[in-house]
Structure formats: C-alpha cells, structure tokens
Amino acid sequence: MPPMRPEHRIQRWFASRDWAVFDFQRAAWDAYLSGRSGLIHAPTGTGKTLAAWFGPLLEALHDPPASPPPLTVLWITPLRALAADTTGHLAEAVTELGLEWTVEQRTGDSSSATRSRQRRRLPTALVTTPESLSLQLSYSDAHARFRHLRCVVVDEWHELMGSKRGVQLELCLAHLRTLCPGLRTWGLSATLGNLDEARDVLLGPDQPGDLIQGLLPKRTAIDAVIPQRMERFPWAGHLGTNLVRDVLAALDRADTSLLFTNTRSQAELWHQALLQARPDWFDQVALHHGSLDRSVRDQVEVWLREGAIRCVVATSSLDLGVDFTPVDQVLQVGSPKGVARLVQRAGRSGHQPGAESAVLCVPTHAFELVEIAAARDAAVAGEVEARRPLRGCLDVLVQHLVTLALGPGFTDAAQLAEVRTTHAYAGLDASQWRWLLDFITTGGSTLKAYPQYRRVERDGDVYRVTDSTIGRRHRMAVGTITADSMVRVKYQRGGLIGFVEEAFIARLKPGEQFLFSGRVLELVRVRDMTAQVRSARGRTRAVPRWMGGRMPLSTRLADGVGARLEQARDGHYHGAEMTAVRPVLEAQRSASALPGRDELLVERIGSREGQHLFVYPFAGRLVHEALSALVAWRLTREAPATFGFSMNDYGFELVSRRLPEVDGDVLARVFSPTDLDADLRASLNAAEMARRHFREIARIAGLVFEGYPGRGKSTRQVQASSGLIFDVLHRYDADHPLLLQAEREVLESQLELDRLRDLLCGLQARRLLLTRPRRLTPLAFPLWVGRVQSRVSSEDWQTRVQRMLGQLERQTPDA
Known part of the structure; x- marks a missing residue:
C-alpha cells in the first residue's frame, strides 16, 4: 500500500478532531510552499495558528527527516504566558503526524538547564519572545545557529506593531533575512484596522507579501448589565462593584467565565468583591494579572483549560492567544476604551471555529452605557482601530547594534543597508x-x-564588544519594556506572591494593610527591593496602582459616542443601553445642551470655588490633558489667572477665581491650531516631561544600568542617574538625538499631538454651543468629582460628593 500523501495526512488529522479545513488555511499553506511571505488575518479562535503552522509541517512531510533537524521554524509570541500553551499545541501536531521534530520554548521563565541545553543545540521549532530572540543574536555563534532557519511566524502581530517591541523585532527579522536569504515570514493578526500597512511593516518596505483573510468576522454578542436605578449625575467608578449581584447572576448562568478589567487595581477589587458576596466560591473564583507570580498564573490557566473553575478575574494578561475552549462567556468591567480590545476579549469565549463569542459589559458609570452601545455599532460594522507603527526610535537601534557587536559583530556599510530594510529606519540618513x-x-x-559609554570597538572593518563586563550588563538589559522598578512581595516566612511598583510600597508604613493577589496583606518591612508581608484580617481599599492604567478612549469609539449623543439630541434612543441612560441625557439637555458631532459644547458655571469652564470635545483623556493646559495658558494671555484642572474622556474643566470672559472670538483664539507646537511646549513644561521620559530612553539605549539580580537600583537611583545624564546633555549638547527623541515621544505618545492637531483643525468647523447653566450638569459632575477626589482635604471626598449629588438631584426637575 503506497504511503499516504502529506495532504491526506493533514486532512485526516483535522477530521480526527471533527474540524473542517478552511479555504484560508489552504491558501496560507500553498503560499508558504510557494516560498511566499505574508500576513494572516482572522478572528480569534478560527484557526489562524494552524494556517501558519501546517505550511512548514507539509514541507517537512514531503521530505521527512530521519532525525530532528536544526532550528527550522522560529515562532515569536508577544507574551511569555503564551509560550507554554503555544509550544504544547505545536508539539501535539508534530507528534501525531509522526515527524522527527523537536519543539521547545525559550523565554525569560525558562530554567537554566533548558537554556544550557539550547546553547548547545536549538530545537527544530523554537517558541520565543522578541527579547529572547535578541539575546540569541548576541552570542558569537549566532550565525551558525540560525543558518538553517526557513520560517519565522510572528503571533499576535497587532500587539507588537506600534510599540518599541515591534521595532526591536523588525530589526531582528531584518538580520535573520540577511543570514537566511530565502527566509519566509508570516504574521498572525486579529482585530486590526490597517492590515496592508501591518503586512508591509512586518516584511519591510517594498517587499512582496500576501494578505490572507480568514473566515468572516465571528458573530459577537455584546450586551450590558443595565442598572436598576440610574442616577442623573453619574461619576466614574460610582456603579462599579454596586453591580456585583448582577455579575454573580451572570456567573451562575455559565460554567466558566472570564471577567476582564482594564487595570490590575480594578481586578484586585472585583476579585475581593465577588468573594465577599459569595464566600462559598472561595475555590471557584481566581485572579490573573501580570504582577502575580508566574506559578500562580500557570495554575489559573490550567484550571481554565480543564474547565475546573467558575470565574477568573483578569486584565490584558489573558487577552491574547491562549486557547481556553471551556470559557462560556466573557464579562468586561468598565468601558473597553476601544472596539478592537472589546472584540479581542469577547473572542476568549466561543474560542473555536463557528462558535459565537459573547461579552457582557458592566458599566462603572452611566455614560459608559453610551460607549458600550457605540462599541456594538462599530463591531457590527466591522470597524476596528488601526495600530500605527513607530519610526526612528534611535534608542532601540543603539541597543540592537550593541547586541550584534556582542555577537559575531557587524560591518559599517552592510549593517546600514540591513537596517534600512526595516519600516522603522527606512529613512535613516548617513549623518x-x-x-x-x-x-x-x-x-x-x-x-x-x-x-563606561565606550561599549563597542572597531576591529579592522568589524565592530565588536570585547569587554566581558559590558557584555554581561548588556544581556541583562536587552528589551524595550520599561516601567517603574518592581518590588517583590513575599511572605515573611514563605514564598513569593508577586510584584508591585516601588512607588506604591514607598507610600506604605510597616503595619499598614493593602490588597494584593486577592488577599489582605500587612507590610512588615522592605529590604533589598523585597516587601515582606504577613496575612491580615479585615478589609482595605488600598490597592497597588500600576502604570499603564490611563487608557484613553480610541478615536473610533469617541466618534461612535458622538454619533449616539447626536441621535439622543434629536430624540432617538435606540437599544437597551440608550433607553437606560435617557434620564441622564435628558437632564443634560434640559440643563445645558447635548452636542452633535458638528458642535462643541462649552459650559460656564459659577460656584463658591470660582468660575468653571467645562469643555466637551469627546477626544479622549490624553488629548484633553494637553488641551486643557493649552487653553489655560492661552487664556492667561487674555487676562492673568490661576487655574485648577480636571479631565476625562469626554472633556475637561478649568476653574479659577479670575476666569476671563469668553465668547466666540476668544474661544476661536484659544482653540486655534496656529503655533500649536510652541504653545504646547510653553503650557506643559515639555522640557520637564521629556526629562522624566528620558529615563526610559536612557535605559533602552544602555546609558543607565539598573543593577544585577538581587542588587538592583531603586527607582530613585535610576532616576537620579538618568536625570544627571539628561542635564549634562541638555547643557552641553541640546540637539542630542536622544533628547530630541524624548521630546518627540512625549508629544506624540503621552500627549497624542497628531490627534490634538486634528481635533483643533476640526473644531474650526464646529458650531459653538456656549451655555451658562445654573449648576453642575450631568457631563460636568464627573469632572468636578475627579478634581475633588484628587485634592488633599480633611473632609472625606466621598461625603462631599454625596452631599453635592443630593443638592443637584433636589434642584433638577424631572424630565
């Protein structure tokens, strides 16, 4: 009997699982076997992993090796958490097809024994991260170890593109293509709006590549918990855990659920709230976020795969690719802030071809019901956000060049040519x-x-690192992920619990309690970057705050909110969410106005504090942060004044005892795009912001060393080191490229300068609605609350908020 053809073996493998082979998977295999590269775009859970993996397997089945070949396939994953799951799935197919391949993983979590074995010989297929790949290129035998490579697969490319990790990977891929001229590169992506650009960034400028679209978008059911009582003056976080009983009812209706929050702090609070409401679920509700110890997260993921747990409260640590087929439903606490994020998270349920995904959104304030309705509109229309790639990050390129010099070394002209094959540095000039x-x-x-800054030496035509100390330090610092220094949290007489930022622990005194990893802990002492704790009884609202929690409303979702408010302005309330929030919006329209997309609402309100100016561009928190400072600075040119600030995703507040009179002409001047760059720098003290941001650039570029394991520097020491370098460069070399990069990144990333400029240009065409309400309006109230909450006062801020809320409700007539 003749041997079965490889294509038939693949068909039988799929049939054994009752799976159909989709046309897009066959298209991907054919493209791979023809030597082409490209991007596979398909919704989560529809088989894009198999579309990428079975191309190399088919090639191997046509010419089966007698023994495991050297490194042939490199699989890049953005999260270490995905590596083990991905490795298992890839290895399962290899084993069942009878191929003599080895499949292993290599991440920062890999044991020393695994690393030692892989230093001697890499497996046939290696699952790794961008950082670990860069480290592999730093060894002197890197060229020999990678010379047999035939394929690179970049999983979840949409998560890497638009970040410095993506730029780091672009450089590594360019180097691998130089080493292996026939290398095929395939990206996998879901929920991305700029697919052609994503493919071109992955493959490099002017490189041909396929764009293979998967199945039609999965059916995604987006619903919301509707509060039984809707207060007309909502404020951020007010509903929150008050809806815990509605959430418990939803959890009761499903076997396994994922409850996503936008921040780790919120995850901690919701995990505690669920267990306080249902103590009998103590072993059925788990917590998962990136600051918990790896072993804790691994155990939670095992429970999910086995369907052995009712609910996991998680952050973005479970957003991506891990296949949890038993998950029946997904819940999202708070606005997702973006359409793509909501669709991605919904895809964690129904994680298999043909299954419907479902997400139940839990608003934390009434206006989030509008955002949920707008997100559903966009998801149904298939409109998701684009990810914009970065260009010209010199700190990442500095790190990459030192990495290559630490390995086999590089030559001048050849390396410049290679770097220019990337999207990020295609325009790099000779100077x-x-x-x-x-x-x-x-x-x-x-x-x-x-x-210490002379890291590379020129040996003839080759640039090399010859100092072993420099090499050791560089390998420890490879990567572009920067954050506040992390402090280990350990039991006084026990094991590791996880990590929190040093800035949080620094505010606590011994004996004070905080909530972490779903437990109430008491701080005993801090020593050698380790917080020693013991279990405590009682309740606490002190929760660690992690950086990255300020997610702004995306442009796409902001536009959708504007469209829904415009409908409400015209008296149209479609859907359960808009019907529920109608009393709030009617109160806003009665007290002031509801703006349409072609209108800008500005409210001037007097109080005992002074005069308040509330402005509602609906452009996201980061843009409003910059715009509020810009408007305040420009108003001081009309008349001297001192301002207080508050901002959220919908607008901003300025308050002053001496607020100048504003009319259409004044507002036209303060919202003008003319001289934006100069005025923004003056209003925000951009130099000081750049000074703080320079710390990240200095670390990536290797100017600051954060210390050896167990002897790490404190945040204050690292800040002092980078601050000193910044001051020296600013004084003696003001045009230093890394200083200019710091300022540019502050403007582009932290302040969303491009989005701000587009907004100001668009405001010129909007009709101005200038109103003078007698009291705070529903849109103004959450801005006022945010400012009161941030102020230090002997009076409990919540008491003051509740008192103001009562006054507003009594003074507002029923619609």
Missing part, C-alpha cells in the same frame, strides 16, 4: 548613522570622557 556608530564606540562628543 544619523555616523552619529550612532560614534555614540556606541565613544559615547558621543559629550560623554566620551566616561569609559
């Missing part, structure tokens, strides 16, 4: 390249007197 080489070899004109 920038000369500066880069000078910077890594001498430290540049300002730092050349300090030997």
